[in-house]
Amino acid sequence: MLETTDLAYRYPGGESLTFPNLRCAPGATHLLLGKSGSGKTTLLQLLAGLRSPSHGKVVVNGTELGKLSTAALDQFRGQNIGMVFQTAHFVRSVNVEENLVLAQRLAGKTTDRRRIRELLDVLGLGEKLRSLPARLSVGQQQRAAIARAVINQPALMLADEPTSALDDDNASQVLGLLQQQAAAVNATLIIVTHDNRLTGIIDQRTHL
Numbered sequence: 097m098l099e100t101t102d103l104a105y106r107y108p109g110g111e112s113l114t115f116p117n118l119r120c121a122p123g124a125t126h127l128l129l130g131k132s133g134s135g136k137t138t139l140l141q142l143l144a145g146l147r148s149p150s151h152g153k154v155v156v157n158g159t160e161l162g163k164l165s166t167a168a169l170d171q172f173r174g175q176n177i178g179m180v181f182q183t184a185h186f187v188r189s190v191n192v193e194e195n196l197v198l199a200q201r202l203a204g205k206t207t208d209r210r211r212i213r214e215l216l217d218v219l220g221l222g223e224k225l226r227s228l229p230a231r232l233s234v235g236q237q238q239r240a241a242i243a244r245a246v247i248n249q250p251a252l253m254l255a256d257e258p259t260s261a262l263d264d265d266n267a268s269q270v271l272g273l274l275q276q277q278a279a280a281v282n283a284t285l286i287i288v289t290h291d292n293r294l295t296g297i298i299d300q301r302t303h304l
């Protein structure tokens with residue numbers, strides 16, 4: 097469950113960006129749309145607690161992010177919020193499995209290699225467990241990013257242009273897997289996109 101109220105953010109020297117209120121149920125997929133510069137990425141960063149709003153609040157799974165200390169927010173994010181970006185960012189020096197172990201550790205969870213293997217199998221990456229991220233294709237990297245985003249069974253998944261670097265086949269596969277994995281843990285899925293291939297499929301949307 098995600099709820100925002102009267103959110104605004106001002107970059108130093110910039111104008112104040114204001115955002116419509118969001119109310120997104122567990123298990124629902126919601127698109128954030130808007131022209132370049134309208135504040136989509138800024139809003140995702142506010143939802144992830146990576147920036148603090150100059151006004152308003154973000155409530156994820158009943159917790160108001162602004163009330164958490166920095167350390168508590170880092171742990172809350174690791175446990176409750178999964179993120180997928182346009183291109184995947186992994187720790188380059190360790191394999192896919194160890195990247196997922198790191199994601200569990202950073203959230204303060206015990207290592208669960210069985211869950212990692214099962215998840216990678218479901219995402220068609222069972223054979224890539226021991227591969228370095230750079231050895232994966234772009235589509236495989238996006239699937240591994242989904243695995244990392246969902247590994248800790250988050251309440252909220254945030255995706256910033258997750259399909260725009262992909263061809264049609266990979267885009268529809270990645271969207272399907274994102275929705276399937278979000279549904280499997282009953283997460284709210286928020287997708288920022290310009291991608292017309294997605295806007296035709298998902299009904300719930302907010303324009304910035």
Ligand SMILES: Nc1ncnc2c1ncn2[C@@H]1O[C@H](COP(=O)(O)OP(=O)(O)OP(=O)(O)O)[C@@H](O)[C@H]1O
Nearest residue numbers: 107108110113130131132133134135136137138139
């Ligand atoms: N680090 C920053 N410092 C100052 N201003 C910024 C910064 N990042 C973004 N902005 C400004 O805030 C506004 C919103 O930017 P944001 O990146 O959130 O938009 P966006 O909708 O995600 O754009 P795009 O679709 O092009 O990625 C823009 O006017 C931008 O110039």
